[in-house]
Amino acid sequence: MKDNRIVVVGSGLAGLTCAWASPEPCVLVTAASLTSGAASMWAQGGVAAALAPNDSPQDHADDTWRAGAFAGDRAVIDRITSVAPEIIRLLTELEVPFDRASDGSLDLALEGGHSRPRVAHAGDHSGAAITACMASAVLHSPTIEVRENHSAAQLLVDDDGAVCGLVVRRADGTEETLETDRVVLATGGLGGLWSHTTNPTTALGQGVALAARVGARTDDLHLVQFHPTALDVDRDPLPLLTEALRGAGATLLADGARFVEELQPRDVVAAAVWEQLSAGRTVRLDAREIPDVTSKFPAVAGLTADCGLDLARDLLPVRPALHYSMGGITVDQRSRTSVPGLWAIGEVSRTGLHGANRLASNSLLEAVVTGRAAAQDAAHPITGPWADALPAVDPATVHPRDDAAAMPVQKVRALLGSACGVLRDGATLERAVDALAPHTGDDVAYVAWLIARSALAHPRSVGAHRRTDDVHAATDTPQGATAC
Template sequence: MRHAHLPIVVVGGGVAGLATALSAGPASVRLLCRAHDGCGSASALAQGGIAAALDPQDTPAAHAIDTLAAGAHHNDVAMVQWLTAEASAAIAWLQAQAVAFDRDSAGDLQLGREGGHGQARIVHAGGDASGAALVLALRAQAQAAAHVQWRGGVDVDGLLMQEGRVVGVRTCDERGRHEQVEAAAVVLATGGIGALYARTSNPPGADGAGLALGLAAGAEARDLEFVQFHPTALDVPGHCLPLVTEALRGAGARLLDDHGHALMAGIHPQGDLAPRDVVSRRVAAVRAAGGRVWLDATAVAGDWEQRFPTVLATCLAHGFDPRLAALPVTPAAHFHMGGLATDADGRTSVPGLYAVGEVACNGVHGANRLASNSLLEGVVCGRRLGRLLANADAPVIRDEPMQLVERGNSLPAAQLAVLHELLWQAAGPVRESTSLRDAWRICTALAPAGWQARLAKALLRAMRLRRQSLGAHWREDRGCPH
C-alpha cells in the first residue's frame, strides 16, 4: 500500500482551476493544462466581469433574486444564496492576488450593469479584458507558489481507477507520449462545450473533453440540455467568433434590425438587457427569417480604449469601427449550465473525482446563467474545493493493477465539422423534436468513431427528454407548452 504524499491533480488552467490550486496549499498540487502558458481557457476570453453586491444600496439577497430569475428558478436556492453571499469576499481575495479592478474618479470600484441584473454590480479589470486580467494575475501567483507545479502542453485523456475510485490521470503530450500520474485527488476544471458548436464565443479547447472523460468514468451528469447562447458575437466567418460584450448594451448600445427598428421593443420589459436566452432567441428568429441584426454602439460615451479595448481592437481587426457604425451580430454558443453533477464541495458521484467551474453542475446557474456569475462561481467554488482538499485525509493506493478509463479517439476533422453544424442547427437557441431526434440518430451512428459524437449524443438525449421549454432550453414543437 502507498499512502499519499501524492499531489492533488488539477486539470485546467482557467480561473476555477487556478483558484482551486492556490487554495489547496500547503498540499502539493500538480496543475495540468493543454496550453503551455494557460492562455487557452474561456476564462481568459471573458469580457464580462464579476458580479458582486458591493453598492450600499445593493444586497446579496437582491443578487440572488436576479440569479434565480435568470435561471428560471431551476437553481439550487441554497447554492445561489451562498454564491451571492461569498461574492464580496471573492473580490477581496482577488485583490489580494494582485488583480487590479477598475475604479472611478473617486477611487471606488467601478460598478457596471449587465443583462438580467437589477443593479449595477459588475466589477471589471482592464475594461472588457476582465477574464484575461484575472487569469494573468492568478497564473503568476500559481507559478510563484511553492506548492504548485505547473505543466502545460499536455492533454489528460484518461483516468486511473482502483476499486471504483479515481487515483490518477494519464497525460498525453504534444509528441503523443503518455505518462501516468498518481493523485490524492483529481479535479476537472476543463471548461465548457461551446466549441462543439459551429458558432461559439469559446476557444477551440472548450470542446467538452473533461465532461466526456468524467462521463466515461461513470460520473453522473446534470442539466446537460441547458446551453446559453450569447446574443452578440461578431457576425464574421469562422468557428470561434469574437464576443461583443454585454456591457456595451449596459452603456447604451442598442440592438436594431435591418430597418433600424429597436429589436427588443415590446419583447421584454428589460429590453436590450433582457436575459440572454430571450435576446438570443429574438436575434436567431430575425436571422432565420433572412434578416440581419445590428448592434449600434455609436452613442456609447467615454474612452473606448480604456472601457472596451478588447471589443475595439477586435472590431478594427475585422474592418469595423464600433464608434462610427453599427456592428453585425449573431448568437453563439457561450456557456454550459449543465455538466458533471457535483455537491456543494465539488464532489462528483465517483470517489476521488471532483469538478469545478463550467465542467461542473452544482445547480447554481439553473436553466440559464446570469451574466458575470461564471467567473464568480469559478473563484468561490475553486477556493472552497481547494480548502477541502488541503485538509482531506490522504487516500491509500494499493499495490494492485489500476484500471485505465480512456476518453477515446477524436472524430476525424471532416466528421467533427459535420457534428459542429449538426448541433448548431438542432441544438441551438430554438429546438424542435424532429430535428433533435434526427441529430441524435446521426450522433449514434458516429459514436464509434469519436468521443465528441458520444458526448453530443448525451447532450441531445437530455434535450429530447425535456419536452417543455425552460430557461435557455426552448422547444418549438407543435403544441409545446412554454
C-alpha cells in the same frame, strides 16, 4: 508520479484558483502553456458581487434565480452570491486592477439581467486581467508543479469505482500515468462543439468525456447559453461584443428598428435576435451613442477594427453564438462529483448556480468559489459517505472509449448547430442522437451525443432550452421580443 499529490487539470481561473488555494502540494496539468485556450482569458465582463450601498447578496441571488428561469438550486445561489463580496476582496489582494470611480470605489457596471450595477471589471478584458493575476500567484508558489503541454487522456478508477490515477499525454504523444486518488477537473466548457461559438474551438467538453466514461453523473447538458451579440463575421470563433455595451446604452436594431429590451436575460435577447434573423432581417448592434466608446471598450474596439469595422461609427452585424454551458458534471457544495476522488470546478461542473440561463458575470465568480471549495475539500482525509446526496448515474450514459469510432469534428459541430441551436425540436434532436450514437467511443461525438440526448429528454421549454414543439408553451414569441 507516485507521491499521490492532488492533480488539477486545467489552467483557467477555476483550475488556477484551486491550485493556488490548496493547503497541500499539487500538480497542475494543462494541455498547452499556462492559461492558453482558457475561456477565462476571453471573458470581457467581470465579476458580479453586491458591493454598492443600495445592493445586497439577497438581491444578487434574486436576480440570479430570475435570470435562470427559476430552475437553479436556490441554496447554491444564496451560498455563492453571499460570498461574492469576499471574492472581490480576495482578487483585490491579488492586485487585480479593477476599474475605480473618481472617489476610489469600484466602478460597477450594469449588465443584462441585473437589477442594478454590480459587476466589478478591469476595462473590457476582465477575464484576462483576473486570470493573469492568479496565474502569477500559481507560478510563484513553491508547492505547485505546473506541467504544461500535458493533456488529460484517461481517468483510472479502482475496483470500487474510486479514482486511482490519471493518464496524461505529452506533446510528443508519449503517455504517463500519474498515480493519485485525488483529481480536480477544471477543463472548461464545450462551446467549441457548435458551428457558431464565442468559445475557443478547443473547448470540446473533454472533462465531461473523461468523467462520464468512469461513471460520473452529468446534468443539464442541454442547457447552453447563446450570447445574443457575437459579431457576425467570417471568423471561428466569432468575436464577442460584451454585454456591457448594452449596459452602457447600445441598442439592437433589425432593419433599422429597435425590437427588444436589450438588458433582459441573455436567453430572451438571443431568442429575439434569432427570431429577427429567421424572418430574413438584418440585426445590428448600435454603440454609436455611447460617449467615448472606444476608450471605454478598447478590447472590443480592437476586435471590431480587426474585422474592418469601427465601433464608434459603424452598425455592427450580430448573431447569437454558443457562449456558456450551464450544465456539466454534477457536483455538490464541496465540488465533489459522484465518483469518489473526483472533483469538478468552473464551467465543466454543474453546480446549480445558473439554472437554465447564466446571469451575466456570474461565471468568474463561480470559478473562484468552486476552485477554493475543491482545494479545501481535497486536502482533508475523506471520511464518511462520498457525495451521497448526488443521484446515481444513468448506466446508459456510460460508454467506453474506442478511438476507431471517430466522427469529424466539423460534422459534429454541424449536427449540434442544427439540432441544439437557439430553437430545438424533437424530430431533429432524435436524428442527431441516432447519427452520433455509433461514434460515442470518440470523445467529441460522445459529449455531443450526451448533449443531444439530454435535449431530447426534455420536451418542455425552460430558459435557454427552447423547444418549438413544446405543447405547453404559452406563446411562440420570445418574451421581450415586442417592438420598442
